[in-house]
Amino acid sequence: MSKQTILGRVTQLAKANINALLDQAEDPQKMLDQLIRDYSDNISEAEQAVATTIGNLRMLEQDHREDVDAAAEWGNKALAASRKADELRAAGSTAEADTFDNLAKVALGRQLGSEQEASAAEPTIAAQTQVVDSLKAGLTSMKEKLAQLQAKRDELVARAKSAQAQNTMLDAVKNIDVLDPTSELHRFEEKVRREEARALGKGELAASSLDAQFEALDDLDRRSEIDARLAALKGRAA
Structure with missing residues (x-):
């Protein structure tokens, strides 16, 4: 060139x-x-x-x-x-x-x-x-x-x-946005909340069952007292 x-x-x-x-x-x-x-x-x-x-x-x-x-x-x-x-x-x-x-x-x-x-x-x-x-x-x-x-x-x-x-x-x-409903973190948070709610439910259920048992015991004592008093009345009558 x-x-x-x-x-x-x-x-x-x-x-x-x-x-x-x-x-x-x-x-x-x-x-x-x-x-x-x-x-x-x-x-x-x-x-x-x-x-x-x-x-x-x-x-x-x-x-x-x-x-x-x-x-x-x-x-x-x-x-x-x-x-x-x-x-x-x-x-x-x-x-x-x-x-x-x-x-x-x-x-x-x-x-x-x-x-x-x-x-x-x-x-x-x-x-x-x-x-x-x-x-x-x-x-x-x-x-x-x-x-x-x-x-x-x-x-x-x-x-x-x-x-x-x-x-x-x-x-x-x-x-990782926690406000994103599709994020893994949000789903994990919801799962934890459901587990916490279930635990609360079980706790309440257990508490109500225990109260019922105590109520039954109180009722049994009441009936025993009534039966005792009835027996006493019958004894005085005789």
């Missing part, structure tokens, strides 16, 4: 509105997990693209410096050959002077070629520098966005766990 395509994707992801994406998601946590994976993958790919682009840029810059240095070196050689030609011509050695002038021309031709190569590389170097700067900025923004995504996910997971714990607690409280 070309670095221009990667640059476009990095820019798009760096500008993405996380909150808007989450608002549209049916399952925000799953979307966050997917976004984290996408961002991580694209960051890794962008880092490779940045490294490759920087490497290419450094090679261009190195070639440019070599062309600039070569142009300067050929300029010095042309100057030296031209001065030698002037010395020889002043000394009357015209043929040798022409030879050094020709060498000076060759050196100047090489200088011109190096200068042209250096000039031709400068727009490319400027463009590549701009691409590198954009990729670096986008990469930094994506890393910041990834940190936001991870923090958002952690917050969402914590909120989900808190809500689940709260619901569990509320369900537990509801299950």
Whole structure:
């Protein structure tokens, strides 16, 4: 994939509105997990693209410096050959002077070629520098966005766990509500009350039976007293 395509994707992801994406998601946590994976993958790919682009840029810059240095070196050689030609011509050695002038021309031709190569590389170097700067900025923004995504996910997971714990607690409280007629505790309380009522009934029944026995005993004593008095009356009559 070309670095221009990667640059476009990095820019798009760096500008993405996380909150808007989450608002549209049916399952925000799953979307966050997917976004984290996408961002991580694209960051890794962008880092490779940045490294490759920087490497290419450094090679261009190195070639440019070599062309600039070569142009300067050929300029010095042309100057030296031209001065030698002037010395020889002043000394009357015209043929040798022409030879050094020709060498000076060759050196100047090489200088011109190096200068042209250096000039031709400068727009490319400027463009590549701009691409590198954009990729670096986008990469930094994506890393910041990834940190936001991870923090958002952690917050969402914590909120989900808190809500689940709260619901569990509320369900537990509801299950032990003594006012709930369907609760086990209420049924147990009713059973205890019935047992207590039965015990009270048995107590009352036992008490009434005992009273009856005492009443029967009192009645027996009364009849015995009456019988004794009747016997006494009969004795006096005789």
